[in-house]
Structure formats: C-alpha cells, structure tokens
Amino acid sequence: MRNRILGIAGLMIRQAVRSRFVICLFVLMLSLLVGFALTIKGDGTAAGRLQMLLSYAMGAVGVVLGTATLWLACGSVSSEIENRRLHLVLVKPIRRMDLWIGKWLGIVSVAMLMLAVAGFFLAIAGQVALRRTVPDSADGRAVRHQVLMSRYLAESERVKGGAGKARWELDCPAIVSPAPAVATLRYRFVSPLRDLPPVRTHWEVLGPDGTCRFEADGLANMDGVNRLDIPVDSLQAGERISLTFRIRRGEEEALHYVTFHPNHPVELLIPTGGFGGNLVRALLIVFCRVALLAALGVTVGTVFTFPVAVFVSTSMIVATLFTQFFVFSTAPGRPSDHHHHHGAPETPAWIEKVGEDLANGMQFAVVPVLHYRVRGRLAEGVAIPWSEVYEAAGFLIFVYGGVLCALACETLRRREIALPV
Amino acid sequence: MEQPDNGTVLEVFQLTKVFRDFWRRPRVTAVDGLDLSVQRGEIIGLLGPNGSGKSTTIKMLLGLLHPSDGSIRILGGRPSDVAVRKRIGYLPEDSYLYRYLTPRETLLFYGRLFDLSASERRQRTAELIEMTGLGPAADRAVGEFSKGMARRLGLAQALLNAPDLLILDEPTSGLDPMGCRQVKELLQALAARGTTILLSSHLLADVEHVCDRVVIMYDGRPRAAGTLKSLLENQERMLVNVPTLDAAATRRLLDLLRKELGCEADVSRPSMNLEEFFVKVVREAKENGTPGAAGESKMATFLQA
Numbered sequence: 197m198r199n200r201i202l203g204i205a206g207l208m209i210r211q212a213v214r215s216r217f218v219i220c221l222f223v224l225m226l227s228l229l230v231g232f233a234l235t236i237k238g239d240g241t242a243a244g245r246l247q248m249l250l251s252y253a254m255g256a257v258g259v260v261l262g263t264a265t266l267w268l269a270c271g272s273v274s275s276e277i278e279n280r281r282l283h284l285v286l287v288k289p290i291r292r293m294d295l296w297i298g299k300w301l302g303i304v305s306v307a308m309l310m311l312a313v314a315g316f317f318l319a320i321a322g323q324v325a326l327r328r329t330v331p332d333s334a335d336g337r338a339v340r341h342q343v344l345m346s347r348y349l350a351e352s353e354r355v356k357g358g359a360g361k362a363r364w365e366l367d368c369p370a371i372v373s374p375a376p377a378v379a380t381l382r383y384r385f386v387s388p389l390r391d392l393p394p395v396r397t398h399w400e401v402l403g404p405d406g407t408c409r410f411e412a413d414g415l416a417n418m419d420g421v422n423r424l425d426i427p428v429d430s431l432q433a434g435e436r437i438s439l440t441f442r443i444r445r446g447e448e449e450a451l452h453y454v455t456f457h458p459n460h461p462v463e464l465l466i467p468t469g470g471f472g473g474n475l476v477r478a479l480l481i482v483f484c485r486v487a488l489l490a491a492l493g494v495t496v497g498t499v500f501t502f503p504v505a506v507f508v509s510t511s512m513i514v515a516t517l518f519t520q521f522f523v524f525s526t527a528p529g530r531p532s533d534h535h536h537h538h539g540a541p542e543t544p545a546w547i548e549k550v551g552e553d554l555a556n557g558m559q560f561a562v563v564p565v566l567h568y569r570v571r572g573r574l575a576e577g578v579a580i581p582w583s584e585v586y587e588a589a590g591f592l593i594f595v596y597g598g599v600l601c602a603l604a605c606e607t608l609r610r611r612e613i614a615l616p617v
Numbered sequence: 618m619e620q621p622d623n624g625t626v627l628e629v630f631q632l633t634k635v636f637r638d639f640w641r642r643p644r645v646t647a648v649d650g651l652d653l654s655v656q657r658g659e660i661i662g663l664l665g666p667n668g669s670g671k672s673t674t675i676k677m678l679l680g681l682l683h684p685s686d687g688s689i690r691i692l693g694g695r696p697s698d699v700a701v702r703k704r705i706g707y708l709p710e711d712s713y714l715y716r717y718l719t720p721r722e723t724l725l726f727y728g729r730l731f732d733l734s735a736s737e738r739r740q741r742t743a744e745l746i747e748m749t750g751l752g753p754a755a756d757r758a759v760g761e762f763s764k765g766m767a768r769r770l771g772l773a774q775a776l777l778n779a780p781d782l783l784i785l786d787e788p789t790s791g792l793d794p795m796g797c798r799q800v801k802e803l804l805q806a807l808a809a810r811g812t813t814i815l816l817s818s819h820l821l822a823d824v825e826h827v828c829d830r831v832v833i834m835y836d837g838r839p840r841a842a843g844t845l846k847s848l849l850e851n852q853e854r855m856l857v858n859v860p861t862l863d864a865a866a867t868r869r870l871l872d873l874l875r876k877e878l879g880c881e882a883d884v885s886r887p888s889m890n891l892e893e894f895f896v897k898v899v900r901e902a903k904e905n906g907t908p909g910a911a912g913e914s915k916m917a918t919f920l921q922a
C-alpha cells in the first residue's frame with residue numbers, strides 16, 4: 197500500500213513542478229517576499245518594520261500557497277478523468293483511498309517545500325533586522341524582545357478593582373526564558389473623551405506569598421496599547437503571581453475617567469522561547485490549513501470537471517469566510533425585530549428555526565477552520581504553542597481531511613470513470 | 618483469489634449497459650445481453666464495427682463502467698476487487714500515458730502501483746524496454762513519441778505484472794508491420810504459457826492470425842461466436858495443397874477431378890499475404906547486416922516463467 201501511495205505522490209510532485217501556473221506562483225511568492233523586505237518602512241523603527249514584514253509576508257505566503265494548492269488539487273483527479281489517464285491507474289490494484297492519499301500527499305509535499313523556502317527567507321530577514329540594529333539601543337531591544345521572541349500570552353484574572361486601584365492574578369508558564377529577556381505587560385484604557393492627557397501609573401509584581409518582586413512607575417496613554425517591561429527575574433516558572441495597579445498621587449482627577457478596557461484584558465507576555473521555534477509552529481499551522489485546502493480540492497475534483505471544481509472550491513472558501521456574518525444576521529430575534537419596525541409580515545417560526553439551526557450547523561463546521569490564525573501573533577512575538585499545532589493538525593488534517601477523504605472515496609467508488617465528461 | 622477449477626477465467630452473463638442522460642432517461646443501449654465464457658490460455662477476439670459495444674464491454678470488465686444489468690465474474694471475483702486487478706493487464710485503445718514521463722519512469726510508476734519490489738521494478742522495466750524495442754528512447758519524454766512507440770510502451774505497462782488475463786483494445790493500431798508481427802508472436806507465446814487474452818480489434822487479419830475464438834458484435838449484441846475454424850471453414854469446397862506439378866500432370870489431375878466431381882475444378886498457386894512478404898523482406902535485410910528501427914524482440918524472462 198505504501199508503495200502505491202508513494203508512487204502516486206511522486207507522480208503528483210512531478211506534475212506540480214512541471215506546472216507553469218505553480219512555478220509562476222512560486223516566483224510570485226518569492227518576488228513578494230523580496231519586494232516586502234526592500235520596500236516596507238513600517239513605523240520607522242526596526243521592530244515595526246520587521247513586524248510589518250512578518251505580517252505581510254505570512255499573509256502573502258498564505259494566499260499564494262493556498263491558490264497554488266487549490267489549483268493543483270482541483271486538477272489532480274478531475275483532469276486525469278478528463279484526459280483518461282486515470283483509466284490506466286484505476287485498473288491497477290489500488291484502492292480509491294490510496295489514490296486520494298497519494299494525490300493529497302504529493303500536493304502537500306510541494307506546499308511544504310514552498311513553505312520551507314518562505315520560512316527560510318523569514319528567518320534570514322529576522323537575522324538581518326537584528327544585525328542592522330545596535331544591540332543595546334531601544335530599537336535593538338525591541339527587535340530582540342518584542343519580535344524575535346516567542347512569548348507566552350498570560351491573560352489575567354481581575355480579582356479586585358476600585359477607584360484608581362486594581363489587582364489581577366495570572367499563571368506563569370512552565371518555561372520562562374532566562375535574563376536578559378524581559379516580559380511585557382500590555383493594557384488598554386477605555387477613553388471617554390478625546391485628547392485626555394497621559395496618566396502616571398504605578399505597577400507592582402507580587403509573588404504567591406505577597407512579596408513585591410518588581411515595581412515601576414510609568415506614564416500611560418488613554419488611547420492605544422500601553423506596554424511596561426518587567427524583568428523575567430521577577431517571574432518564576434509555574435507559579436501564580438499578582439499584578440497591582442494604582443494611579444499615582446497627584447492624579448486624583450484621573451480617578452474619574454481611568455477605566456480598563458473590558459474587551460482587552462491585561463496581558464503579560466512572558467518570554468518562553470526563540471523566534472525560530474515560533475516561526476516553525478506558525479508555518480506548521482499554515483501548512484495544516486493548506487493541507488485542508490488540498491483535501492478540499494482533491495475531493496471536489498472527484499465530482500466535477502476541473503473548471504467547475506475550481507469554482508466550487510473557491511465558492512466554498514468564500515462561503516466559509518462569510519459564515520460568521522451569516523450566523524450574525526440570523527441570530528435569534530433579529531429578523532423579526534427588523535420586520536416589526538417596518539411593518540413587514542413576520543417570518544414563520546419554523547423558517548427562523550431552520551435558519552438558526554443551519555447557521556449553528558455552519559458555525560459548528562466552519563469555526564475550527566477559521567480559528568487558527570498565526571500572522572498577527574508571529575509578528576508580535578506571541579508564542580504559538582505546540583498544543584495548538586497538534587490541535588490544528590488533528591482538526592484540519594485528520595477530522596476535516598478524513599471526512600473529505602471518505603466523501604471522495606465513496607464518490608470514486610460510485611462514479612463510472614469511463615463515462616464521457 | 619484462485620481461479621475456478623474448471624479453468625474459466627471470465628464469465629459474463631446477460632451483460633447489459635444502458636447509457637442514460639442527466640435526467641436518468643435511457644439514451645443508448647451500448648451492450649445488450651452479452652453472454653461470454655473464456656477459458657484459461659484462450660485468445661478470444663471481440664470484433665465489431667465502431668459503436669458495436671466492444672470498448673464498453675471491456676470497460677465493464679475492468680470496473681471503469683458499471684453494468685446496468687447482468688453479471689461479471691472475472692478471475693473468480695468482481696472487477697472491483699483489488700486482488701483481481703492485480704492479475705489483469707490492460708492496454709486501452711489510446712495509450713493514455715503521462716506525457717512528461719520517460720518510458721523508464723512510466724514503467725517504474727506502474728510497477729509501484731502493482732506493489733512490485735524496487736529490484737523487481739527495475740528488472741522488469743529493463744526487460745520490457747528491451748523487449749518492446751524502446752531501448753534507444755528509454756529516457757525520452759513520452760510526449761515526443763510516435764503513436765507506434767506509445768503503443769509499444771502501453772503494451773509494456775500491460776505486461777508489467779505478468780498478467781493472467783490480458784485485455785487489449787486495438788493492440789496493433791499504429792504499429793508498423795514488423796511491430797504487428799512481434800505483438801502477435803508475443804500474444805501467441807503468452808497464450809502458450811497460460812495467459813488468457815481478450816483482444817478487441819478492427820484489423821481482422823490480426824484477429825484471424827492469433828485468436829482461437831471470436832465474438833462478433835453489432836449494435837451491442839453478439840451476432841456470431843465460435844472458433845475461427847467453425848466460423849470460417851467452407852464445407853462446400855476443398856483445397857488440395859501439393860508441390861508444383863508440370864503442365865501435363867496438372868491437366869491429368871483436372872480431368873480426373875472433373876470426371877469424379879462432375880463439375881469444374883481449378884488450380885492456382887497459393888500466395889503470401891503482404892504482411893508475410895514484408896516481414897520476409899525485412900528479415901532478409903537484417904540477416905544481411907542492415908540494422909532496423911526495432912530489433913527482434915526477446916521475450917522478457919519474467920513472462921517466460
């Protein structure tokens with residue numbers, strides 16, 4: 197069985213590397229990466245430039261790779277049915293599943309190769325950015341500690357709050373990188389008015405026994421994200437620490453308007469590893485999504501001709517991306533509220549029920565697909581844990597891929613391959 | 618998946634195929650109630666004009682089309698059984714090869730699909746390339762091949778698994794007369810070894826040369842079936858084959874025959890057909906040391922076993 201699958205996969209790889217469309221997309225991907233590296237300015241700082249490069253590059257890689265994969269996958273079976281080459285393959289002692297897995301494996305191998313090239317480029321770009329900055333400068337530290345880093349994002353739990361005072365608790369990860377790495381505290385205020393002046397703050401980090409490990413005064417803006425660097429020496433792996441905040445004396449007026457943003461909890465970014473590992477994990481999650489696209493394309497190609505398969509697959513992707521809006525618009529109560537306001541006849545309850553169930557079903561099916569987003573986290577140096585990689589592989593490759601594989605095998609079993617298309 | 622003890626390799630009963638349109642309405646009956654039984658080691662020819670249902674029958678035997686009615690028992694199983702397909706070789710009417718692969722890569726690829734070990738794949742590939750005379754073109758892309766060369770490669774891939782049942786759709790189309798002769802000799806040698814061959818062809822001379830039995834189809838139905846001898850022998854006439862006689866002896870013989878039969882008899886010289894003459898000329902030229910495009914084929918050792 198392994199022999200057969202590898203044979204089909206090898207043939208698929210040959211087909212891919214001979215495809216002009218795939219070669220063009222590969223060249224386009226490299227051109228975009230080089231173009232971004234040469235032209236992106238960002239906010240003028242090395243860290244901002246690198247962050248924007250990582251974000252744009254990951255986006256471009258995802259789009260180009262997705263297009264190449266879908267193109268190859270849709271044609272992998274449908275074209276061979278059309279040009280009848282599959283006749284000679286399917287009369288050999290192979291199972292339909294061997295054919296599907298072989299095709300899929302060949303396509304994802306090509307995608308993996310393209311991802312590896314993109315990953316190598318981004319790793320080099322990171323090193324170049326690091327070498328171009330002065331190590332002890334603020335820019336150099338920002339590149340090293342805020343971008344080229346894998347930081348565990350610890351979301352805090354607010355345990356106490358009052359006028360100008362608050363306290364949170366959070367768990368440190370099992371691994372904390374040694375000094376000179378620094379942890380970063382991120383928080384946002386809700387600003388009731390524009391152009392309010394910055395407020396002077398005081399933060400403390402307390403150990404589990406209540407002893408103060410670190411304290412610092414700062415100046416926080418009412419708009420945007422505020423950051424405070426905390427030495428990692430004040431944190432210990434696996435323990436639960438407390439963060440306390442208060443407005444400094446002389447800022448009594450601020451007590452009236454300083455409120456922490458309810459939708460953006462106070463976060464502590466704790467360094468746990470390097471950029472290389474985070475990049476690998478981000479690329480693996482992109483790979484899982486691409487592998488799902490490959491599975492979708494191969495499966496749809498077993499049912500339709502090549503152009504129809506491309507159209508159907510693309511439509512499914514667009515529908516997936518819009519599902520969240522569909523779910524929102526059919527949320528209970530909304531349609532009837534709307535009709536009441538305009539005096540229109542009320543939608544029958546059973547239609548609303550069906551719509552709601554359909555929306556819930558689509559959400560259930562689609563949400564895991566949209567869940568794994570890595571672009572922003574990689575650019576901000578936020579750790580992408582291995583558990584998420586395993587979860588993405590499990591859901592996107594084994595669960596969704598498995599369902600698509602079963603559908604394709606059943607279609608191939610029922611379909612009369614030699615019927616004129 | 619053993620063959621039945623009675624040596625029946627293929628049994629088809631009331632096989633019917635109706636092609637339907639999008640709305641499932643019957644459009645055309647391509648095969649209509651075909652009964653067929655093929656024994657081990659037989660070479661059977663499936664004949665008929667275009668659209669008579671030959672290729673449809675073959676595709677149903679291979680599981681590429683599903684019968685609308687009737688049953689197929691092939692090598693003791695169903696066409697969809699992996700174990701059955703392991704013992705079948707198939708050459709379609711067009712070779713349907715991957716244009717970007719070389720013959721060597723093509724055979725190695727199909728060898729993988731038959732789950733042959735790496736050493737077996739390499740050995741069989743080398744032997745089949747030599748046997749089909751594709752040695753000089755073994756590393757050229759198939760897309761550059763003439764139809765005849767693609768046909769030779771198609772035949773090679775059909776033999777890769779040393780099949781028990783070989784199904785060939787127009788095996789000699791596109792081949793030169795030497796190639797046709799080599800293919801026919803090969804088929805006879807394979808049948809002698811015990812391979813069963815089902816052959817569909819428009820070239821009646823080829824069928825007549827190699828087949829033990831034929832089925833003639835028209836409009837999806839078998840119209841005549843039997844051994845070539847039973848179908849073609851003229852019971853009304855006789856041919857006496859003797860060495861050349863002089864004119865006086867010929868006259869005496871004709872007089873005797875007229876007296877005995879009470880009707881006219883004639884004498885003529887038997888002649889070769891054009892293919893036999895062509896092969897003779899080419900073989901003589903080769904013996905005189907002129908190299909040709911395709912050498913004499915030597916049967917692959919794994920097919921001799």
